[in-house]
Amino acid sequence: MQDRYHVPVLGREISKYLVKNPHGVYLDGTLGGGGHAELLLNSLESDAHYIGIDRDAEAIEFARKRLSAFQNITFFQGTFTQMREAVRRAGFETVDAILLDLGVSSHQIDLDSRGFAFRPGVRLDMRMDREETLTAAEILNSYDEKDLRRIFRQFGEERHAGRIARRVAAERQKQPIEFSDQLMRIIDACVDSRFATKSYARIFQALRIEVNRELNELKNALSIALELLVGGGRLAVISYHSLEDREVKNFFKHQENPCTCPPELPYCVCGKKPLLKRIKPFLIRPGRDEIEQNPRARSAKLRIGEKI
């Protein structure tokens, strides 16, 4: 039952690098099906506390059942940029470790009703939190052509962003674009059939990022996470595409070396001190065995930083 929701990625590595203090407070910003939570809770002592956040009510409900044997857990439905509030609600000020396992769960992709997948008959929804109002269909039917082009280019890194945006703007005059197959046909008309699947993936990714404001969420969450961690506390982030990973990599590098003084100055005058050190290996990827057992792990990249 549990694996049908989502198989946790890099579980062994997360337990190995994140658990320094088995009595500490752990914050999981992307609880999902509770797979990482279960692994971590099993390696923590009973006086540790786990705070699980997810913006998806179905995830919280599933994880609550899965983790019902544990007493030391607080659930919080909301975005991970509300981490401070979640920590305060659990009765704490700071935490010892934070995990962000970005993106969508297998459950969200596998259920047609959630509208993330490029399978025929799927209504284009893509909201992680179904209380929100903006859906992928709404974007396709209401955004200006130039805004569609921008999100396809910026969030999908799609070469044919302009052509696809133009076609969307023309097709929606005839009929609203509501279903995956309509969008796939538009993409088919704009790209070489050999590369169509890659373009579907890029355009669907772009819409998902826009619907859920994923990159803004990530950028804000990284700074908040650093504030909440105790000295020596660790932040682990698993990303699944280059836009997310770039954000995480740059944040870690910048926090490790925030000095803005010109290199020719013999000593630092800006006074900006490092707040985080990157933990080696700087980049952890799943091994071949894990990818064979769970192909969805193949694009995962894990980076870990420790607060100074």
Ligand SMILES: C[S@@+](CC[C@H](N)C(=O)[O-])C[C@H]1O[C@@H](n2cnc3c(N)ncnc32)[C@H](O)[C@@H]1O
């Ligand atoms: C890859 S899954 C996490 C799977 C989880 N680690 C497990 O082992 O089951 C990502 C989860 O993060 C949630 N999520 C994504 N962005 C979020 C955000 N900004 N705030 C809160 N939850 C978010 C999604 O709803 C999804 O359930």
